[in-house]
Amino acid sequence: MTETIHKIVDAIRESRSVLIVSHEGPDGDAIGSSLGLAAFLKAIGKDAVVHLADPVPELYRFLPGADQVCSTIPDRDFDLAFVLDVGEFRRAGKQFCAFTRISRTINLDHHLTCEEFGTFNLIDVQAAATAILVWRVASAYGFVADSATAICLYVGILTDTGSFRYSNSNREAFSAAGELLEAGGFTAWDIAEKLYESQPRKRLELLVRALPTLEFIKNGQAASLTVTTDMYAATATDAELTDGFVNYPRSVQGVEVAIFFRQLEERRFKVGFRSKGAVNVAAIAQAFGGGGHHNAAGGIVDGDLDEVKRIVYGAVEAIRW
Ligand SMILES: [Mn+2]
Numbered sequence: 266m267t268e269t270i271h272k273i274v275d276a277i278r279e280s281r282s283v284l285i286v287s288h289e290g291p292d293g294d295a296i297g298s299s300l301g302l303a304a305f306l307k308a309i310g311k312d313a314v315v316h317l318a319d320p321v322p323e324l325y326r327f328l329p330g331a332d333q334v335c336s337t338i339p340d341r342d343f344d345l346a347f348v349l350d351v352g353e354f355r356r357a358g359k360q361f362c363a364f365t366r367i368s369r370t371i372n373l374d375h376h377l378t379c380e381e382f383g384t385f386n387l388i389d390v391q392a393a394a395t396a397i398l399v400w401r402v403a404s405a406y407g408f409v410a411d412s413a414t415a416i417c418l419y420v421g422i423l424t425d426t427g428s429f430r431y432s433n434s435n436r437e438a439f440s441a442a443g444e445l446l447e448a449g450g451f452t453a454w455d456i457a458e459k460l461y462e463s464q465p466r467k468r469l470e471l472l473v474r475a476l477p478t479l480e481f482i483k484n485g486q487a488a489s490l491t492v493t494t495d496m497y498a499a500t501a502t503d504a505e506l507t508d509g510f511v512n513y514p515r516s517v518q519g520v521e522v523a524i525f526f527r528q529l530e531e532r533r534f535k536v537g538f539r540s541k542g543a544v545n546v547a548a549i550a551q552a553f554g555g556g557g558h559h560n561a562a563g564g565i566v567d568g569d570l571d572e573v574k575r576i577v578y579g580a581v582e583a584i585r586w
Pocket residue numbers: 294295350375393394395425
């Protein structure tokens with residue numbers, strides 16, 4: 266692992282222009298690690314460009330560099346590309362997958378099933394976030410974080426650990442967060458206030474409509490919440506603001522698996538699962554063609570809500586735990 270980090274540091278030293286990409290539907294770690302890496306590379310004099318296939322959610326637009334994320338990859342040559350947090354190469358997005366004007370590719374990831382598609386692959390499932398891996402590389406380079414780098418990487422760690430609640434919140438996550446706080450000159454509250462205490466009013470108005478759909482199955486061991494397109498229309502919201510809704514059914518005592526039904530079209534639902542840890546929800550999602558990880562998985566099911574629930578509840582009931 267240390268050897269790989271040194272090769273990556275050398276690759277950075279040998280490069281001038283760097284393209285950074287992360288996964289579609291970017292989350293806090295995808296955005297935080299990408300912008301943090303870009304801030305580090307710019308601070309050491311590199312030309313760094315961040316491309317994300319999907320827009321940066323409103324929640325993360327306060328991060329330094331968020332306004333410079335490109336939705337289209339500039340048509341020019343890059344010495345190096347960093348692909349962050351993708352799990353599978355195709356999740357880097359159609360544009361990047363078809364892009365060939367790169368000399369070398371570096372893959373930083375902490376997903377269990379990450380493909381080794383890079384010239385160098387730094388994959389460590391022990392890392393709480395991809396932002397941790399970026400921090401390891403920047404530290405190995407000898408970089409003392411500036412405030413932009415520190416804020417972005419801190420947000421990657423904070424969000425991927427569920428604010429230091431998940432079991433991946435290991436010693437390195439805490440120590441890196443501590444180093445970043447100090448280097449960046451911000452407090453935990455400065456960031457928490459932006460991420461968790463500044464939600465738009467209409468998000469709560471949407472939640473008010475979603476909560477009455479709460480349903481328990483499997484003797485209270487699983488619970489679901491539903492958001493329909495009618496609810497979006499009534500509150501002038503969209504799917505972006507449903508982030509975190511699935512945590513409400515999961516937070517109930519006795520519930521091991523939370524299910525979130527999110528309507529995409531009249532007869533099409535996105536189904537998301539979250540586990541407290543005892544149940545592998547990827548196995549449930551696979552039963553109807555979906556996929557994911559042990560604690561977070563999902564897929565798309567066609568049909569009206571009753572039909573979709575019948576299929577999904579059947580898959581949940583069929584799993585023994
Ligand atoms: Mn991640």
